Amino acid sequence: MKVLVDADACPVKEMIVDTSKKYNIQVYMVTDASHVLFYPEENVHVVTVDQGADSADLAIANRTEKGDLCITADYGLATLILAKKATVIHPNGFFYTAENIERMLFERHLSREMRRQKKGRGGHIPKRTKTDDANFLAIFEKALTAKEAPNS
Template sequence: MTDPIRILVDADACPVKAEIYRVAERYGLPVFVVTNGGVMVPRDPLIQLVIVGDGFDAADDWIAERCGPADIVVTADIQLADRCLKSGSTVIGNTGRPFTKESIGMALASRALMADLRAMGTVGGGNKPMVAKDKSTFLSALDAAVVRLRRAPPPRGAPAA
């Protein structure tokens, strides 16, 4: 891997920011916490708060336009996950569920179905609340993603580090 690994966080409503900071500190990785505002971050040179405009999907656009193969994106937004996968990024949901090129189609279809059912009044509510097990699963998934990226061979034609 020739590019440094970065963690880009879709921070609005992200319940695992503290876990992200712990993993980033352990590996010395930069973190970009992207939000429309109202998010506090620790004073740490590795953690950068990025405040975007109030425009629809402004945070998503910032992340999608900058992510690449050496990046880990943390988001619960399935459409953002799809955009980031197309850039070659590793994408992990807030509960530790990885989004992959193989699974994103089903996730997008499920999202569309649930939106239709909510619009018809057939189902209501949102996601289940986070529990300790979800945070543990997330920590394991993020740690595994960092280790996998650190061990990845350099892209073809790139000099070995």
């Protein structure tokens, strides 16, 4: 198993690095050329790809194999990873599954349509909390120590 991280805007990179080091798991932080990442840890590899709307996503999808673990907030990428029989976790601390991804993709579609028609819902994205971090860490450790992927 290896861990692949959609690292461009991932809020839990440090937790991933610290926890993966504890379990001696290889981590691949995938980012586009507009971001600069460096990790001195031997188990952490930074993969920098060209800038582009889906460059990092495609690099992650191409590197993912059955049994790997991916961290992303991107529903489209999560769908590709699930198709490869790998485990996918959202940075807020939940597993993507075949059961929940269709609903999320549909909600994303509805949101885009509302924005296109200028019927925005208003509101704001809530700030990340310590509870979000704790939820992620619990799910991440569960995935690292699982004998079988939770969504396989």
